[in-house]
Each structure stands twice: as C-alpha cells, then as structure tokens.
Amino acid sequence: MAAIELRNLSKRFSSDARAVEDVSLSVPDGAFGVIVGPSGCGKTTLLRLIAGLEKPDRGEIRIDGGRVNRLAPDRRGTAMVFQDHALYPHLSVRSNLEFPLRTRGVHRAERARRVLAMLQLLELSRFADREPGELSGGERQRTALGRALIIEPRVLLLDEPLSNLDVMLRDHLRREIRRIHHSTGTTFLYVTHDQDEALGLADHLAVMHDGAIRQFGAPGEVYDWPANRFVASFLGRPAMNLLEGNLVREQGNWSVHLAKSRLPIAEDLFGEEVLASQLSDGQTVVAGFRPAAAQPVDTVAERRGVLDITIESEDRVGEQRYIIGGTADGTRITVPWRSASAPVPGEIASYRIDPAHVRLFRADREGTSIGHRPVTPSSPVTVLR
Numbered sequence: 001m002a003a004i005e006l007r008n009l010s011k012r013f014s015s016d017a018r019a020v021e022d023v024s025l026s027v028p029d030g031a032f033g034v035i036v037g038p039s040g041c042g043k044t045t046l047l048r049l050i051a052g053l054e055k056p057d058r059g060e061i062r063i064d065g066g067r068v069n070r071l072a073p074d075r076r077g078t079a080m081v082f083q084d085h086a087l088y089p090h091l092s093v094r095s096n097l098e099f100p101l102r103t104r105g106v107h108r109a110e111r112a113r114r115v116l117a118m119l120q121l122l123e124l125s126r127f128a129d130r131e132p133g134e135l136s137g138g139e140r141q142r143t144a145l146g147r148a149l150i151i152e153p154r155v156l157l158l159d160e161p162l163s164n165l166d167v168m169l170r171d172h173l174r175r176e177i178r179r180i181h182h183s184t185g186t187t188f189l190y191v192t193h194d195q196d197e198a199l200g201l202a203d204h205l206a207v208m209h210d211g212a213i214r215q216f217g218a219p220g221e222v223y224d225w226p227a228n229r230f231v232a233s234f235l236g237r238p239a240m241n242l243l244e245g246n247l248v249r250e251q252g253n254w255s256v257h258l259a260k261s262r263l264p265i266a267e268d269l270f271g272e273e274v275l276a277s278q279l280s281d282g283q284t285v286v287a288g289f290r291p292a293a294a295q296p297v298d299t300v301a302e303r304r305g306v307l308d309i310t311i312e313s314e315d316r317v318g319e320q321r322y323i324i325g326g327t328a329d330g331t332r333i334t335v336p337w338r339s340a341s342a343p344v345p346g347e348i349a350s351y352r353i354d355p356a357h358v359r360l361f362r363a364d365r366e367g368t369s370i371g372h373r374p375v376t377p378s379s380p381v382t383v384l385r
C-alpha cells in the first residue's frame with residue numbers, strides 16, 4: 001500500500017495539445033481514488049504518467065513519499081488494469097494469473113499460494129482451468145484484475161475497466177471491485193467517464209476537464225457543493241439546474257431575482273464573512289439547485305422561492321420521472337414529476353425551491369462557486385434524485 005501524490009503535473013503532446021495541465025492531488029494510503037470526466041479530458045494520460053508509460057513535461061509523481069519520475073514502470077510498485085482485458089487466450093485462468101509471477105522469478109510454492117488466494121478472492125476457483133474464450137465478460141475482467149493484483153502492487157491503476165460491459169454486469173462488478181479493495185487494502189486509482197461508478201466507488205473524487213482537475217474532495221462534497229459551474233453541470237443525473245439572476249437584499253435578507261420569481265438564500269450556509277465580502281446588491285450571479293430540491297406546489301400564496309415552469313417534455317432516469325421545461329426567461333430546467341397523470345406540454349407547473357439547496361456561482365467564464373463550504377464525509381455518496 002502507498003499514498004499517491006501529484007505535484008503540478010503537466011504533459012503536452014504538441015504545442016496546442018494539452019493533455020494534463022498543472023495537476024496536483026493526493027490519494028491517501030489504502031484509499032479508493034476516482035478520476036471522472038468527459039472523453040478526451042486527460043484521465044488516461046494521467047494514469048499513464050503515474051504508471052511510467054508516459055513522461056511528464058514538468059511536475060512530480062510521488063508514491064509512498066518517494067519521487068518516481070525517473071523510475072522504470074516495473075520499479076514503481078504499480079500495476080494497471082486496462083479497458084481491454086489483455087489476457088493470453090491460450091492460457092487458463094490459473095496460468096494467466098501465474099504468468100506475471102513466473103516472469104518475476106517467484107518460487108513455485110509461493111506462486112501456487114498466491115494463485116490459490118487470488119482465485120478465492122475473485123471467486124474464480126471453479127473457472128481456474130478455463131481459457132478466456134470460455135468465460136463471460138465479467139469473469140474475464142475479474143481475471144485481468146487478479147493478474148494485476150497478484151504481483152502485490154503498492155498502487156493499482158484502473159483505466160475504465162468496466163466500459164465494455166453491459167449495464168447489469170457493470171453494476172455487479174462495481175460492487176465486486178469495491179469488495180476486493182476492502183479485502184486487499186491496496187491503494188486504487190480508478191478512471192471513468194461514468195459518474196455513477198465515480199460516486200459509488202470513490203473515497204476521494206476528482207473531476208477532470210480539459211486536462212485540469214476542476215474539483216477534488218469527498219464525493220459528498222463534490223456533489224453537494226460543486227466548486228464551479230462545470231462540475232455542477234457535469235455531475236448528477238439529471239445535472240444541477242443553473243439560472244442567471246441578480247442578487248438583491250431586502251429587509252436584511254438575500255435572494256436571487258429571476259425574470260418573474262425570487263430564490264431566497266439560506267444565509268447560514270454561507271457565513272457572515274462570505275455574505276459581507278463576496279456578495280453585493282445587484283450583482284449578477286448564477287443560482288444552482290439539484291432537481292430534488294424542487295417540490296411541486298398546487299396553490300401558491302407566497303411567490304417567494306417559487307418557479308413557474310412551462311412543461312416541454314418528460315424524461316425518466318430509472319424509476320424517477322422528470323419534466324423538462326422553460327422558466328419565464330426561457331432557461332430550460334429539470335424537476336421531478338410526481339403526479340400519476342402524464343405531464344401535458346404547454347401547461348404551467350409550479351415548484352418551490354428549498355433555499356438550503358441553492359448554490360451560487362459567479363457569472364463570469366470561470367463560474368467559480370461563491371461561498372464553497374466543504375463537508376467532511378469520505379465514504380461513497382448515495383445520490384438522491
């Protein structure tokens with residue numbers, strides 16, 4: 001086991017092809033770190049830099065406190081699991097697991113002990129004498145995982161290992177990978193574009209975009225308090241709703257004024273210092289809230305905190321039903337639909353937005369969070385939609 005520390009790591013493949021830009025992050029010893037981001041954002045390049053398959057232009061890579069920039073891949077104490085299984089098709093599961101031990105000169109008795117233990121850990125004992133062509137996709141991926149773990153690496157790097165599998169198998173193997181991590185105590189760093197995988201697996205979560213880490217922290221923190229508008233719009237299914245408006249202070253209370261409504265701010269979430277130093281009357285901001293923060297209302301006596309939405313269409317995520325519609329200024333947002341009847345396009349639906357779940361972002365290009373308040377939980381987050 002070993003901690004991973006990256007310090008100002010950068011990699012360019014040409015003057016205009018920035019793959020990784022000034023990345024710094026730390027994954028503690030024995031933790032499960034996940035990097036999530038859209039395709040082409042630099043996730044795989046970052047793993048390859050840690051593994052020693054690419055050389056950084058600048059910055060430091062430290063494993064267990066030691067600088068490894070100049071070490072060959074086989075001297076870094078890392079192993080890597082790829083999207084493709086990379087198994088020898090003519091060898092049995094047992095022989096595939098044993099192969100990396102043979103190449104390292106491990107004694108026969110020790111090889112047998114480790115192979116037996118790995119077959120049991122991965123629940124592959126009954127498939128030990130089968131070749132990869134006789135296995136399911138999940139069994140092949142577990143074999144590939146075992147072949148990486150059997151050399152007892154200090155750090156296991158996983159590059160989208162489940163992306164070629166169907167949804168049900170991915171869900172099953174995600175639970176299996178979490179179980180294996182708990183059993184081995186090895187430091188895992190896992191790359192994915194799938195946010196369900198990211199939120200379900202991570203102790204420490206990094207969101208990556210255009211070669212840079214946009215936010216790094218506990219999954220609950222990243223989901224509940226996105227550090228910028230990119231994270232807010234990328235993480236979550238459906239994503240956070242974002243509406244531009246102006247801050248107004250009335251009778252000592254702050255709210256965001258939209259075209260025909262006002263969203264109150266739960267001032268105790270931000271603190272007096274933030275309210276005094278970062279907010280000003282009339283300031284243009286972007287207010288954000290998750291769909292779950294919107295509650296339907298039938299009669300509206302008090303307009304404060306209520307949005308009227310012109311229904312456009314219905315969407316489903318699993319068992320959850322949502323409507324997509326436009327606010328008075330034309331911004332399209334997504335909110336839950338809990339009625340037994342079908343939504344009717346063109347009708348108006350009213351929703352009250354819980355002030356405790358309203359987040360504020362700057363209206364400039366960077367869109368950084370105003371009053372970002374990190375939270376402490378480090379266990380995988382359960383997302384309520």
